Amino acid sequence: METYKKAKYCSAAIWVLGFFLLWELVALLLDKGLQDPMAYKKLPYFHQVILEFGNYGSNLVTQAGITLSRAGQGFFWGALAGIVLAVLMDLSGILKKVLMPYVLASQMIPIPGLAPVVFGLVKDIDLSRVVIAAYMTFFPVTISMMRGMSAIDPDSRALLRLCAANKIHEYGKLIFPASLPHLFTGLKLAAPMAVTASVLVDTLSAKDGIGYVLVLPILFGAIMIVLLQSKVIHAIFGLKELQLPLPSQVVEAFFQRLSDICTDMGITLLPAVLGLILGGLIGYGTALLAVRFPRGGYGSLILMTAINSIPVVALATVMNRWFDSALSAKTAVAVVLTMGIMTVNAFKGLCDLRPFALDLMRSYGAETRTVFWKLRLPASLPDVFTALKLGSTTAMMATIISEFFASETAGVGFMIKYSLRVGNQKAVGWAYIVAATILSLALYGAVCLLERHFLRWHVSIRKK
Structure with a gap:
């Protein structure tokens, strides 16, 4: 066991060092090989980044501490809200039907459009950052927790009730323990989102901080x-x-610009879908690599988690410099932010096998390929669809935020940014926010339909 742990740590170190070496080589290729005049802006040398960190280290640490403190508070309250919300929806089917559409829709309000409203409510910029970090955190925690609760065999719950167990015992002895792996998966996904939210609000209005x-x-x-x-x-x-414009003003603006809004929705939807698909494939492949080669592939999980932690603001700016095509830049941002979600969930699903199932397959002399197709792949599908549902909202949000920084003057994100900056165009901006919500709900609904089709055998679908 000790040797295995050392091998995992060595693998992680090798993957990280390899990533930084690749960074240095690509920067060298841009600078000396292709002699790109924009090489330093597209990808500076890694050693130069380290030197700059040394020059500004004290200030960076101070600002990072400020950002992390707000993100940490938002993460705690958002996670707590997510857990409570998941439990309430598990207790009451009616409450779930009422709240779920708004839980989904809430994630589609872009932070630049939400920040002024939150600030108007709380009247404090630091508290606004905490609230927005919590807003970004609660959704993955709620969805992951609900997945854990729905995966519990109904017979297990019926057995506890047969033993006259009350709700407290039912949740304490069965539901919470069974949901913990899914909860921690949601927490791991929510942590970088909280930091990203704090950084994004910093860039918008901060005087300190890293910016159904x-x-x-x-x-x-x-x-x-x-x-x-x-x-x-x-x-x-x-x-x-x-x-906060009146609903009548938003509806009027929506239908007055319906043709333009539909065009911009198509421009935004394409890179989000492409990013979700490509990010899902890369993430699942990475998880499969880590399962197939546990000692050497474990480091790829850490690397993916680190890449997924890059704030979307910084990522969008970099990708817009790397790609001349706005479609390629937006797709790349969506890919980077969704592949980490898929990697974490798929790895959990590929490893979360029934007791002795793998030993039974091996006792029959099953090949690795057979074990994957007959055991690991079906076991991982529930977690894969959880990742796709989380990734659908993340991909849409990433695409919209990317359009804030893209050179292309089209798309839902660009129009939200432009409209919210113009004093008499606020209703138009909120009309585009409604359009973003419609897009995300449609993409999330498509994933749910696919889940119901491919997981008809799973307990979470059967009991519906």
Whole structure:
């Protein structure tokens, strides 16, 4: 066991060193080989980055501490909210039907559009950063926790109830322990999102820091629309129409620009879908490599996690310099941010086999290929679809934020940025936010339909 642990650590070190060496070689190729005049801006030498860190290390550490403290607070409260929300939706099917559409839709409001509203509510910029970090954190925790709860065999719950166990014992003895692996998967995915949210808000307004569909949900939404249209919410929180336009204004702007909005939605949807597919394939391949060669491939998991932690703001800027095509740049950002999600979930699914199942396959002399197709692949599918559902919202968000920095003057993200900057165009900006929500819900719904088709045998689908 000790030797195996040392081999894993050595593998991680080799993968990280190999990545930095590749970085240095590509920078050298751009600079000396291709003699690109923009080489330093596209990819500076790694040793130059280290030297700059030495020059500005003290200030960077200070600013990193400020950002990390806000991200940590947001991560804690967002994770707690995600766990509570998952438990409430598990306890009440009606509550799940009411809240799930809004949980999904909430993730599609771009942070640049959300930040002014949050600040208008809390009146404190530091608290705003914590709130937005929590907002980015709760979704992967909720989805992962719900996946763990739905995977529990109904017979196990029925057995506890037969023994007269109350809800506290049911959750303490069965549901929470069975959901912990999924919870920690969600936490691992949420941690870099919290940091990214904090960094993104820093770049927007900081002086410090690194810079479902039923009657009940419709009724709930209708009440909120009435409260907004009657300006009750504006009066309660002291908001102006420039900060939060009336629903009638947003609807009017949406239909007035319907043709343009549909065109921009198509421009945004394509790179998000391509990024989700390519990122999923790369992530699953990486997880498969780590399972097939545990000593040598383990380091790839750490590398993928590190790459997934890169803030989307920095990533979008770099990719726009690397690629001349806006489609390629946006797709690349979506790929990088989704492949880490798939890697973590797929690795868990490929390793989370029933007790003695692998030993049984080997006792029959099954080949590695047979073990994969008959055992590991079916076992990993539930986690793969969890990753795809998380990745669908992440890919869409990444694409929209990339359009904030792209040279192309088209797409939902660009129009949100442009419209929210113009004083009399705020309703148009929120119309495009509605369009982004529609896109994300459509992509998430497509993944859910595929899940119901391919996982008809799984307990989480059967009991529905």
